[in-house]
Amino acid sequence: MNTNSNAYTVIYTTLVVVVVAAVLAFTAMKLKPSQSANAKAETLRQMMSAAGIKSTDELYATKNADVLQLYADNIEQAYTIGLDGEQNGTLSTELKNIELVDNLKPQNKAIKENTGVTLPVYVFKSGVAVMPIYGAGLWGPIWGYVAFQPDHYTIAGAYFDHESETPGLGAKIKDEAWFREKFIGKKVEWGAEPAFKLEKNVEATGAENAVDAITGATMTSKGLNEALNVWFKAYEKHFGLGAFFGMLEEHEITNEEEE
């Protein structure tokens, strides 16, 4: 047979493409459920690490099914809010049907374009509320979770992840536990511009709403700073109001003590 004729070439390539496409479509379909299960468990691990349910290392050593169970045991409620701060949906927290908003990219776009958003809030039984953040680092996307104490302005914990920051520099936002721990106890200043800062020499100034940027990773720190502030701004009306009353109460108490 002449394997170099035009007709043969065309038929051959078509056949190869059809076979390959069929094989791939089949595997993609078959593996989709376990892939989404992995993605979901990953989101839960990062969220619960921020909320301080368990340490990051422990969570990453836990099996998917147990991670789901852990979440179902600890979650109080989960819902979504709009930019006006009002609740606009609920997320199921039942073990069989855990709902998350784990695709943050379109939400980030919607925040910037001020179109309809469904931003998730996860409230744990300990009273800690978790919100996600998302933005661009030096090479690719960065995202993470920030957990608040019940007063809604003291940070209880944070977790950050990235797709392709420089190992040893920008990748520290994920790899170094001390960086995440620096956020604990810091306070977000709702309504201020910016509400939170990543800058130099924070330890010297002692600012409450700031954390030291990572040395040598200027662009990643800048990206994380922007991601935090864009998302804090989006949650401002939701968390900010409650935090405002909380602060008032705190002041009253101190005033009473003074009397």
Place this chain on the structure above:
Amino acid sequence: MDKKLKETILNPILKGNPITVLILGICSSLAVTVQLKGALVMAISVTLVTGLSSLVCSLLRNSIPMRVRIIVQLVVVAMMVILVDQVLKAGEGTYAIDKQLSVYIGLIITNCIVMGRIEAFALGNKPIPSLLDGLANGVGYGLILIIVAFFRELLGSGTLFGLRVLPAAYVPNNLVILPPFALILLGCIIWAHRAWDKDLQEK
């Protein structure tokens, strides 16, 4: 085992090592060697892709039209890579590693070892030797990957497979984690390899 088959398997691991001797597939060897775990997964993925692509291309070798040869081969390789990628994403333990390897899994397609072995060996040989040749080249590649990753993880983070081995007093060397060091390390491995096997030295 007959001599020729043995040669097919052993040659790529030492004398004809794809990285240090033929200088193929360098790209990924540098990017994924910060941690041993990632390097190991990458090594296994590349071994599987080279082996299976060589096998399939060898089966097709008499029927491929010459003019579209490269494209057909690339499609076969790309299919294998997508399969590996999908399986890694679906496995519970490998999901995080797949994420860490990010685009470098996709770049196995253009890893010159894969295409190089298909062009140089699989198109002219029977399926079984082609499969073995592909697998052996993958192993030779993986070996170097793991050596590089061993040093980079040990010196760069003081750990091996994520477990701390150096005392806490050791300050991790950041230079080792940065990409240029991988090149220098690879240069040193080639140096050692060629000092040991004088036949490989260039004039």
Place this chain on the structure above:
Amino acid sequence: MEYISLFVKSIFVDNMIFAYFLGMCSYLAVSKNVKTANGLGLAVIFVLFFTLPINWVLNTYVLQPGALKWLGPQFAEVDLSFLSFIVFIAVIAAFVQIVEMIVEKYLPSLYSSLGIFLPLIAVNCSILGGSLFMQQRDFPTLGEPLVYALGSGIGWYLAIVCLAAIREKMSYSNVPAPLKGVGITFITVGLMGMAFMIFMGIQL
């Protein structure tokens, strides 16, 4: 302004060779003298500049999750992203093959200087890498991938011509025998990479 920033960034900061080590095989093999390095570098710029935007269009309107919305609302849920590797590489290989045929037929003089590099380029990681990074970075309009492709291509060109120039000079120096050739080239590229890292801190 954003375009200029992206352009400069893709040449120096995101340099295909020094930041990602993409396209190393041909980079090391064809950098023995400046003349051939020049030819391969130009070919990379050319192919990258055309394939990356084509792949951007395919990614945005066919492959992304929900990209097929323009076909009708019933396609909004379709996710073909698992096909992206294969589509990207097919576009690149087909483009290279077509260009090779055209150049061979109509511009024989160009073919004799550049043509031999074209088959090498289909399997050059920097071309596929460019498309994969484009997908990861999610450029909003066609302008960005065009600028990014041009910048990355020029960055690659710069890197290979620099290395070729150094290697030409190095052939006169007395390198230890086992390091000769590839060994010393690796170390040189490593040092060049370190030098290029100074660009990482620049803010644009």
